[in-house]
Amino acid sequence: NHCFCCGEKNEKGLQLIYSYPEKGSAETELKIPNYFTGWGSLTHGGFLAMLLDETMAHACVSAKILSVTAELNLRYLRPVEVGESIKVRGEIGEIKSRIVETQGWIYNSNGEVAVKGKARFLKS
Numbered sequence: 001n002h003c004f005c006c007g008e009k010n011e012k013g014l015q016l017i018y019s020y021p022e023k024g025s026a027e028t029e030l031k032i033p034n035y036f037t038g039w040g041s042l043t044h045g046g047f048l049a050m051l052l053d054e055t056m057a058h059a060c061v062s063a064k065i066l067s068v069t070a071e072l073n074l075r076y077l078r079p080v081e082v083g084e085s086i087k088v089r090g091e092i093g094e095i096k097s098r099i100v101e102t103q104g105w106i107y108n109s110n111g112e113v114a115v116k117g118k119a120r121f122l123k124s
Helices: 045-062
Strands: 025-031 067-076 085-095 099-107 113-123
Touching: 025 045, 045 067, 045 085, 045 099, 045 113
Parallel strands: none
Antiparallel strands: 025 085, 067 113, 085 099, 099 113
16 A cells, blocks of 8 residues: 555555544544644645545545545644644545545644545545
């Protein structure tokens, strides 16, 4: 598995470990590496977007739904510092014929929602 986020064989990847608390949900935790700095000491927003996208995709996998991202919308609510420990959670919402609607959250080290997102995945 060479996925940048969760691939065990990707030496330069994050090698995230996901848990699946219930069918249709996924969670992971990590400390933001310093090399994902955006501006000042803040984590790059694109990196946070990737984490939410990946985690919502894992929520689909936990329900045995193979899919690809069709649409991703995020709302950045609070800054996330590099070096900060965060939790990322994704859940499946509504399932339509070929579309799976999901939602996800990034929680900062204080347990506050720092980023929230919604995505639509196209069943493959």
